[in-house]
Amino acid sequence: MDPVTQLKLDTFLNLLLYPVLALATVAAIGLAARRGAEGQTRPGVTAVALAVALTISWVGIVAFPALPPVDTRDYTPFFALLLPLPFLALESRPRLAFVAPLAGLAVVLMLWLYLKPIMGGEYAPVDRVAQVGALMLLVWLGVDRLAAIVPGPTTLSALCFAAIGAAVAALVSGTAIIGQALGGIAAVMGVASLIAWRLPRLAVGRAAVAAALVPFFGSLVFAHFYGDLPAVPAAIAALSPLGLAAALPLRNVVVATIVAGVVAFIPAGGAAYYAKQLSDAKHAADAPADNGGVPVQDWGSLK
Amino acid sequence: MPPPLVFSTPSSIAKKGFRQMTRTLRILGLSLAASTLFAGAASAAETYTVDNSHTAVLFFAKHFQFGQVIGRFKAVSGEYSLDEADITKSKLSLELKIDSLDTNEGKRDEHLKGPDFFNAKQFPTATFVSTAVKKAGDALEVTGDLTIHGVKKATTLKVKPIAKGNDPFGMTRTGFEGELNINRNDFGVSGLPPIPADIKLMFSLEGVLKK
Numbered sequence: 065m066d067p068v069t070q071l072k073l074d075t076f077l078n079l080l081l082y083p084v085l086a087l088a089t090v091a092a093i094g095l096a097a098r099r100g101a102e103g104q105t106r107p108g109v110t111a112v113a114l115a116v117a118l119t120i121s122w123v124g125i126v127a128f129p130a131l132p133p134v135d136t137r138d139y140t141p142f143f144a145l146l147l148p149l150p151f152l153a154l155e156s157r158p159r160l161a162f163v164a165p166l167a168g169l170a171v172v173l174m175l176w177l178y179l180k181p182i183m184g185g186e187y188a189p190v191d192r193v194a195q196v197g198a199l200m201l202l203v204w205l206g207v208d209r210l211a212a213i214v215p216g217p218t219t220l221s222a223l224c225f226a227a228i229g230a231a232v233a234a235l236v237s238g239t240a241i242i243g244q245a246l247g248g249i250a251a252v253m254g255v256a257s258l259i260a261w262r263l264p265r266l267a268v269g270r271a272a273v274a275a276a277l278v279p280f281f282g283s284l285v286f287a288h289f290y291g292d293l294p295a296v297p298a299a300i301a302a303l304s305p306l307g308l309a310a311a312l313p314l315r316n317v318v319v320a321t322i323v324a325g326v327v328a329f330i331p332a333g334g335a336a337y338y339a340k341q342l343s344d345a346k347h348a349a350d351a352p353a354d355n356g357g358v359p360v361q362d363w364g365s366l367k
Numbered sequence: 368m369p370p371p372l373v374f375s376t377p378s379s380i381a382k383k384g385f386r387q388m389t390r391t392l393r394i395l396g397l398s399l400a401a402s403t404l405f406a407g408a409a410s411a412a413e414t415y416t417v418d419n420s421h422t423a424v425l426f427f428a429k430h431f432q433f434g435q436v437i438g439r440f441k442a443v444s445g446e447y448s449l450d451e452a453d454i455t456k457s458k459l460s461l462e463l464k465i466d467s468l469d470t471n472e473g474k475r476d477e478h479l480k481g482p483d484f485f486n487a488k489q490f491p492t493a494t495f496v497s498t499a500v501k502k503a504g505d506a507l508e509v510t511g512d513l514t515i516h517g518v519k520k521a522t523t524l525k526v527k528p529i530a531k532g533n534d535p536f537g538m539t540r541t542g543f544e545g546e547l548n549i550n551r552n553d554f555g556v557s558g559l560p561p562i563p564a565d566i567k568l569m570f571s572l573e574g575v576l577k578k
Contacts, residue, residue, distance in 0.1 A: 080393070115477060127555070127557045130555065131519075132519060134516070134517040134555060135486055135489065135490075135516065135517065135555055136480075136489060137482060139485075147566045181488075181489045182488055182489060187488050236482055238477055238478050238483075239481055239482055239483060240478075240483050241482060241483045242482060242483075287482070289488070290481070290486055290488050290489060291481050291482045292477060292481060347473060347474050
């Protein structure tokens with residue numbers, strides 16, 4: 065197979081087939097839950113299904129992680145699979161005081177393990193890491209609170225569109241793998257939103273929010289600190305799931321789901337646009353100088 | 368001016384004895400110097416510092432089916448010791464700064480340094496540290512640990528000695544060159560699968576004798 069065809073095939077596999085296969089897992093678990101628990105909501109099932117689907121998606125798109133991880137991005141599938149589990153115990157606890165310490169602990173653990181090799185240095189000053197941690201916790205608690213009020217498909221829709229914007233932002237900043245991984249998260253969330261709409265017993269609870277946010281935040285942290293995703297677009301993309309708040313006054317599930325998706329996408333898409341502007345500005349000036357004034361074709365173009 | 372004391376001595380016996388003693392001392396001194404010199408040559412390896420300005424490490428990666436992208440690591444440092452009496456005692460250690468890679472296109476360089484490939488912020492260097500050296504015909508086989516992207520693999524370099532001698536400025540230099548083929552996936556540099564995994568490395572290495 066020639067490499068151009070292979071690239072197209074890989075793109076298809078990464079952005080469609082792997083997430084769809086992963087979502088088949090979601091659907092299968094969802095159907096099993098439906099048979100086993102008539103009349104009851106099972107938020108834990110959604111969380112486990114999402115965690116499994118997102119882990120499969122990540123591994124399919126990025127790479128099978130080394131154990132112990134060498135490149136810190138390899139922590140992501142472990143985080144995606146394991147960090148939501150403690151939140152299963154908090155599903156029936158409505159108060160934020162129960163979830164805040166656990167979410168805080170998860171954020172600290174993620175930032176510590178992701179950034180340990182560069183923590184405190186030029187690329188990851190401690191104060192910036194602390195700011196990022198505070199932002200992650202703020203968004204986590206906000207989405208956690210909102211998800212308890214709005215219908216499940218609405219939450220998943222907002223997360224889907226936030227991940228689409230974040231994926232494009234990472235991609236245009238030169239981090240293709242993380243961009244594709246975020247695309248995989250978006251695909252999982254999008255189809256999960258449809259499944260949750262068809263299977264209303266699959267509530268999106270606290271652990272499901274954790275399952276979705278852990279790889280979402282992880283990808284953004286990685287793209288910002290190790291890649292070239294600038295701070296402002298990264299922060300806007302991270303905040304975009306809070307667009308879910310726009311669905312609060314809406315009673316109709318379909319309308320709420322669409323509105324939440326659109327409102328989450330506006331800042332995320334803006335983050336992608338801003339990231340593209342910053343990337344172009346960064347490269348426009350130095351590209352001719354690098355090549356002695358000889359114009360170069362954009363290497364990223366495959367045509 | 369009076370003659371030296373030794374020549375003014377009237378006794379020829381005394382004169383002869385003094386000359387013999389001087390000759391004996393000279394021979395003894397020469398012998399000692401020679402033995403020290405040869406002993407040194409037999410046991411001590413010469414240590415060279417890699418001269419970055421006369422060293423190149425190039426990599427070749429296919430660009431689809433059309434051509435090749437050729438890149439260079441501009442910052443190469445390290446040293447090697449060369450034991451000509453017993454080549455197996457020779458050693459080599461090299462370090463490449465990932466941030467110095469240059470493929471003549473700034474955007475591509477940043478992409479290669481980023482998380483999709485080398486992740487230079489977490490893994491700023493690639494290193495080679497020899498563990499064994501042996502002769503293989505005219506060349507040397509240098510086995511060692513090649514570490515790229517934090518992954519260490521045992522690798523054997525075929526190194527061809529070019530020359531040894533003094534440059535016009537009086538510095539002793541040696542030069543080597545060689546090639547190496549690696550699979551980038553073996554080192555976890557697995558970004559963008561359509562770009563071929565097989566990468567060719569070529570190096571031309573020059574070192575200056577440490578004084």
